Amino acid sequence: MNDETKGRAVVILSGGLDSATCLGIADSLGYGVDALTFDYGQRHRREIDSANALAEHYNVRNHRVVPLDFLHVIGGSALTEADWSVPREGVNAQAIPSTYVPGRNLLFLALAASYAEVIGAHAIFIGVNALDYSGYPDCRPEFIDAVSRVFQVGTKMGVEGVAPRLETPLLSLTKAQIIQWGTSLGVPYELTTSCYEGGAVACGVCDSCRLRLYGFAEAGLTDPIPYQLSHSDL
Numbered sequence: 001m002n003d004e005t006k007g008r009a010v011v012i013l014s015g016g017l018d019s020a021t022c023l024g025i026a027d028s029l030g031y032g033v034d035a036l037t038f039d040y041g042q043r044h045r046r047e048i049d050s051a052n053a054l055a056e057h058y059n060v061r062n063h064r065v066v067p068l069d070f071l072h073v074i075g076g077s078a079l080t081e082a083d084w085s086v087p088r089e090g091v092n093a094q095a096i097p098s099t100y101v102p103g104r105n106l107l108f109l110a111l112a113a114s115y116a117e118v119i120g121a122h123a124i125f126i127g128v129n130a131l132d133y134s135g136y137p138d139c140r141p142e143f144i145d146a147v148s149r150v151f152q153v154g155t156k157m158g159v160e161g162v163a164p165r166l167e168t169p170l171l172s173l174t175k176a177q178i179i180q181w182g183t184s185l186g187v188p189y190e191l192t193t194s195c196y197e198g199g200a201v202a203c204g205v206c207d208s209c210r211l212r213l214y215g216f217a218e219a220g221l222t223d224p225i226p227y228q229l230s231h232s233d234l
């Protein structure tokens with residue numbers, strides 16, 4: 001943990017590569033970090049184990065795992081519907097993928113703002129990325145700008161002129177750029193989980209695995225996690 005020269009920040013920590021990088025960035029900037037992980041019935045539940053390991057690695061002040069069971073009840077996503085298969089058709093598809101979880105980031109950010117107000121944090125970090133997930137409406141700059149405005153008008157801190165800042169350092173980066181930045185900060189990617197299937201070993205063929213593997217390859221680095229299928233099979 002750092003010396004908190006920047007005050008406190010809330011990092012939304014899924015346990016994936018992007019949120020781990022966000023945690024590394026917030027830590028490197030000198031924030032005292034609290035981490036929030038949301039358990040919404042996602043099929044890749046290993047993420048939560050990864051989030052726990054990352055929070056421990058960074059010795060965050062508090063790590064809260066927040067149950068959001070109702071997202072699983074609502075369903076409507078390949079990540080929460082047990083009988084939907086996760087996509088493998090390619091990461092460049094233009095349509096909104098079936099892994100989009102309706103309302104997920106809106107809920108996450110609302111709860112992060114609540115928590116930020118309670119602990120007096122002036123920054124909220126979320127690892128959204130508009131390039132690699134261009135089909136997700138809640139990963140776009142327009143959405144982030146709109147939520148930032150809501151923080152200004154809809155929170156006590158905002159009315160008092162110190163609304164929590166929404167920090168999205170990965171918003172316009174490629175996966176390779178994210179990995180290069182995180183590697184330079186010493187982010188322990190071996191602790192992260194990205195596979196949509198959620199097995200003990202990453203499948204290597206779902207869209208999330210493919211995007212991650214392409215990112216490491218483009219960055220000229222080796223992904224430290226094991227895969228069921230070797231890189232040369234892709």
Ligand SMILES: [Zn+2]
Nearest residue numbers: 195203206209
């Ligand atoms: Zn996978």
